[in-house]
Amino acid sequence: MSVTLTQLRSFLAVFRSGSVTAAADELVVTQPSVSAAITALAREVGTPLLERDGRGVRPTPAGDAFAPYATDVIGLLDTGRQAALEAAAASERILRIAAVTTAAESFVPTLMRAYSLEHPEVRLGLSVGNRGQVLDGLLGHSADVAFGGRPPNDERIRALPFRPNELVLISAADDPLAGGGAVAPSQLGGRTWLLREPDSGTRSANEEFLSANGLHGETLTVGSNGAIRQAARIGLGISFLSADAVTSDVDAGLLGVIAIDPAPPPRAWHVMRLAVGPPRPLVDDFVAFVSAAAG
Numbered sequence: 001m002s003v004t005l006t007q008l009r010s011f012l013a014v015f016r017s018g019s020v021t022a023a024a025d026e027l028v029v030t031q032p033s034v035s036a037a038i039t040a041l042a043r044e045v046g047t048p049l050l051e052r053d054g055r056g057v058r059p060t061p062a063g064d065a066f067a068p069y070a071t072d073v074i075g076l077l078d079t080g081r082q083a084a085l086e087a088a089a090a091s092e093r094i095l096r097i098a099a100v101t102t103a104a105e106s107f108v109p110t111l112m113r114a115y116s117l118e119h120p121e122v123r124l125g126l127s128v129g130n131r132g133q134v135l136d137g138l139l140g141h142s143a144d145v146a147f148g149g150r151p152p153n154d155e156r157i158r159a160l161p162f163r164p165n166e167l168v169l170i171s172a173a174d175d176p177l178a179g180g181g182a183v184a185p186s187q188l189g190g191r192t193w194l195l196r197e198p199d200s201g202t203r204s205a206n207e208e209f210l211s212a213n214g215l216h217g218e219t220l221t222v223g224s225n226g227a228i229r230q231a232a233r234i235g236l237g238i239s240f241l242s243a244d245a246v247t248s249d250v251d252a253g254l255l256g257v258i259a260i261d262p263a264p265p266p267r268a269w270h271v272m273r274l275a276v277g278p279p280r281p282l283v284d285d286f287v288a289f290v291s292a293a294a295g
Helices: 005-017 020-027 031-045 061-087 108-118 131-139 201-212 225-233 243-251 281-294
Strands: 050-053 056-059 093-100 122-129 145-148 157-164 167-172 193-195 219-221 239-242 255-258 268-274
Touching (some): 005 020, 020 031, 056 061, 093 131, 093 281, 108 281, 122 131, 131 145, 131 157, 145 281, 157 281, 167 225, 193 201, 225 243, 268 281
Antiparallel strands (some): 167 239, 167 255
């Protein structure tokens, strides 16, 4: 098989955008060259990877299966190039970090500052998103290391738990159930639940609690942790959030906490890296630093 990088980049650009035109614009080439590259790639693989879908293009089942491997090939080559430049002292050392919103708004900046003080020669970058976006960045090789809650069941990701991630049920400070003894989940029937957007780990935690306890209250989707905290303050609803996201508001008396019995299962924050490709010393060093700092 003689697959070229041009073929792989063309395929991935169409795979992401669903359009040959958009892929050509992204790669700054002509549409015929993108189409030719995809046709040649399908011939090398032995099966069509993309098919027409109205005015756009969608992956075939074979294309869906092939895409992660194409992503790994391109990502590893880009990472290898950076590693080679770093080894030759021709480029500064760069570590790309991705973090879910709660982690980025609480402990990740502190870890980054502490690491920078010990390693001023390393430039750190941070991208923030929900769980789905962070995992996509890690698997797509646009991040070297990621912080999140529950890791995916994916053999390409190596995850290390390093600190507890306690969930607390927040409410308005004057909520009748806040600050008292633990209540049973059945006492929360009829309440409005504040949820993050789809693909958020916090949303999943709330939905799992509702499902496990047979609760069918109204839900209100709110697009950020800050918006959920504000909505809870004024009594619009209740929500499970990480204690790391709400401690200051609770301590200031701006939010109440409803104790639940039984409480949600214990959770942990994880630092994640790819298990694909050779180890990168800079990533190894950062993960070891995070583990030591937590310890």
